[in-house]
Amino acid sequence: MKKLMIIFRRAPHGTPHGREALDLALLSASFEQEVSLIFVDEGVLHLLPEQQPEYAGAKDYIATFGALALYDIETVLACQSSLERFGLVNSELTISVEKVTSQNITAQLQVADEVLVF
Template sequence: MKKLTIIFRRAPHGTPHGREALDLALLSASFEQEVSLIFVDEGVLHLIPEQQPEIAGAKDYISTFGALDLYDIETVLACRESLQRFGLANNELTISVERVTSKNITEQLQAADEVLVF
């Protein structure tokens, strides 16, 4: 089984990158690839609940993160430093993530067969 790690690095709704990354994750998992997600830098902003992208003319794809369990995507990591920088605590996030250090992220990347950054 191929191990795919997808990194969310950019803020949501300003570009199509976040939506494309999520679509790729779900599609890859449906083809029985082992998919892991990592949220770093502004990418942690995907984890903020109750966003209203429609006001800015964007589609709401953030709620689709709730389907990760249905696709057996179990490894969801968020950079501890990035979460702190944006003042986000685990109990405030839309999905359950494991808060990790850059060392943990490096280990995850080394275990992956393929890494894609969005």
């Protein structure tokens, strides 16, 4: 089984990257790949609740993160310094994530077979 690491680096809704990353994660997991997600930099903004992308002409895909458990995507990490930079705490996030340091992220990247950055 391949270990696929998907990194969310860009803010949601400004580009299709976030939706494409989520689609890839769910599709890969449905083919029994071991998928892990990491949210870094502006990518942590995907974790904010009550987003209203329709005002910007975008589709709301954030609620789909709630389906990660159905696809057995259990490793969901968020960069602690990125969360702090945007003033985000776990109680405010739409999904449960494990806060990790950059060293933890580096360790996770080393064990992945493939890493894709969106």
